[in-house]
Amino acid sequence: MFGDFMGMMGKLKETQQKVQETKERLNTVMVDEQSADGLLRVILTANREIKSIAIDGSLLQDKEQLEDYLILTLNKAIDKATKVNETELAAVAKEGMPNIPGLDSFMK
Template sequence: MRDIMGMMGKVKEMQAKMETMQAEIAALDVEGKAGGGLVTLRLNGKGEMLGLKVDPSLFKENEVEILEDLIIAAHKDAKDKAETIAAEKTRELTAGLPIPPGMKLPF
């Protein structure tokens, strides 16, 4: 019976750590760039856009498609960075736990 109580305590502890980690990830402010910095985009850890800066040199009528592509590329850059940070934090939290390969956390 003592083992079950100990295990339940560890589960509660892990749950608290997971909630803290999720809050940290949500509070991230990640910057993505494209076009050598002509487009800069900021996302939070939830993937919500916080800001967008576009170099005025891109505001030309015949370069609209380039601007659109750069915004998409900057968004992908920021999203990839946020996902990398989240995966690193999750790996740190779950170090030593017998989690099956490929299982993504948080659920």
């Protein structure tokens, strides 16, 4: 009984390490999003850290339009990055879960 428990604890510790490594790797995964007309481009990491924003000069003439572009494009980029982040971390976490009978049907 304690052997199984110790094995599970070891597996959980290993999974925590893999999750941390995945979070660090996601700092290097870039998500690129741009407005439909290409006038605004945002690049951020899968951990949702903004790396660059490129703004076409024509958007600088209208403050409200630029603000709208930023909000829409940033939200789309953040959504994309969140999906990548959650998918990657869920895969690592699932891989590291102990084999508990019935858990798969419960998790669905």
